[in-house]
Amino acid sequence: MGDLQLWLVRTLGSVDSVSALMRTSWAWPVCESLHFVGLCLLFGTIGMFDLRLLGLANRVPIAALHRLVPWGVGGYVLNLTTGSMFLLTEPDQYIYNTSFHLKMLFMSLAGLNVAIFYLRVFREVKPVGAGGDVPRAAKFIGAASLFLWIGVMVCGRLLTFYRPYLCDPDPGFLLNCLPYG
Amino acid sequence: MDPVFVWVESSTFSIWTRESTSVFAFPTFLAVHAIGMALVAGMGAAINLRILGVAPGVPLTEMKRFLPFIWAGVWLCAASGAILLVAYPTKAFTNPFFYAKLIFVALGIVQLRVIGSRVLGDASLDMTPVRGRGRLLAVSSLVCWAGAIGTGRFLAYTYIRLLSI
Numbered sequence: 001m002g003d004l005q006l007w008l009v010r011t012l013g014s015v016d017s018v019s020a021l022m023r024t025s026w027a028w029p030v031c032e033s034l035h036f037v038g039l040c041l042l043f044g045t046i047g048m049f050d051l052r053l054l055g056l057a058n059r060v061p062i063a064a065l066h067r068l069v070p071w072g073v074g075g076y077v078l079n080l081t082t083g084s085m086f087l088l089t090e091p092d093q094y095i096y097n098t099s100f101h102l103k104m105l106f107m108s109l110a111g112l113n114v115a116i117f118y119l120r121v122f123r124e125v126k127p128v129g130a131g132g133d134v135p136r137a138a139k140f141i142g143a144a145s146l147f148l149w150i151g152v153m154v155c156g157r158l159l160t161f162y163r164p165y166l167c168d169p170d171p172g173f174l175l176n177c178l179p180y181g
Numbered sequence: 182m183d184p185v186f187v188w189v190e191s192s193t194f195s196i197w198t199r200e201s202t203s204v205f206a207f208p209t210f211l212a213v214h215a216i217g218m219a220l221v222a223g224m225g226a227a228i229n230l231r232i233l234g235v236a237p238g239v240p241l242t243e244m245k246r247f248l249p250f251i252w253a254g255v256w257l258c259a260a261s262g263a264i265l266l267v268a269y270p271t272k273a274f275t276n277p278f279f280y281a282k283l284i285f286v287a288l289g290i291v292q293l294r295v296i297g298s299r300v301l302g303d304a305s306l307d308m309t310p311v312r313g314r315g316r317l318l319a320v321s322s323l324v325c326w327a328g329a330i331g332t333g334r335f336l337a338y339t340y341i342r343l344l345s346i
Contacts, residue, residue, distance in 0.1 A: 029338045033331040036218070040330065044223025045230075048247055057246035064238030068227055071235065130240070153219060154212045161208035 005095050012091035022089040035082040039156075041075025043149055053125070053134050053142030061129040099162045103155035110148035117141045186271045186345035198268035207268065214261040218333075220254025222326035225293060232300060232311045232319035240308060245301045255290065271345045278339055282332035289325035292318055 013019070022028055045068040051057065052065050087094050094100040121138045128134050134142075189195055198206055228244050228251075230236070266273055273279040300306060300315045311319070 029335050032337075033334040036215075036330045036334055037222075037327055039215075040219055040223035040226060040326070042223070043219040044225070044227040047219070047250075048224060048227050051247070051250070057243045059243040060239050064236055067236035067238065068230060071227070071230060150216060153215050157212040157215045158204065158208050160211075161204055 008095050009091040012088050012095075015088045018085055019089040022085055028086075028089075031082045031085055035079055035086075038075040038078035038082065039153060042072045042079065043075075043153070045069060045072035045075070046149065047146060050142035050145045053138050055133065055139070058133065059130045062132070062134070063126050063129075066126070094159070097159060097162045099155045099158040103152055103159070106148050106151035106155055110145065110152060113141055113144050113148060117145075182274060183345050186274070189267055189270045190344055190346045192267070195267050195270075198264060207265075210261045210264045210268075213257055214265065217254040217257030217261060218330065220250055221258060221289075221293075222330060224251050224254070225289070225326055226323060228296065228301070229319035229323050232296070232315055234310060237308075237310070241311070242301055242304055242307045245297065248297050248301070251293065255293075269343070271342050272340045273336070275341045276336060276339055278332045278335045282329055282336065285325045285329035285332060289322060289329055292322045292325060296322060 022031070048057075049065055049069060049072075052060055052062065117138070121135065121141060125134050125138045190199075198210065201207070224247050228247065231239050231241060231244055296315075296318055300311060300318065306315065
């Protein structure tokens, strides 16, 4: 495990073009803002869809609400991109971070949940119209999705707890907490 | 304001929130704030997208069912935000980003109320494309939530004064 982690840190850390960009002034907080916008898009649209599966707002036809899902996928792609940029810039801050390990676990389970949804129940669920109820398996998948994405967010937010970044002890104007000046 | 900051920052709760190494102190309040944000800005954005014509087959009045989740998110953010503010009052109140965030959030909440009552509450808009002021509200609501997210995130990287004590 230690060897693998060391190899990951070295390999990920060798992508100099990304880390050079991320070390320019304000690049990190800008990417974090985009990361949070992405998570809102993902959780807002997918969370709504999950709640509909669970029976809320059941006048909404499933197929109609599913038209919002591409926006959630867009948020996911945005977060995969910005997240990879953080990882490529400071690999050791993540590879050795317990919260990151848990976040990857939650993300894998959420991905598996998505795969099961589309491969096993989507065909049955898609035609469910206004007032219709979805099978219990689909409800379970919806509940799991809500739980797993909340888990991803919580672990993401706790990353800094396991990796507290340091502020410049001598306060200046609006710059001293930046990881890179 | 300094005496107030000193008084707040020297309170037991403020010190605990700020200095405790427990995951249930500062990190938990941050996590709750993020979940609240995802509910408010995320589901808010989804409703705005529907108003702008994405997913036109979704009955607009039925989107009202999601409003309680959004308001729950508002309260989660307000409560956790107040606690984060008790932990670092000087840091927030001396930072221009904090005031920008407050303005975005206030406008966002006002717009959310108007969207809830005027747009989602208008049965004539249920299945017909929304025009005019409804669309404008949706766009400006999206801008406000994005602005609140961006300024909120920048707060973590900026300060003029950290503490008054």
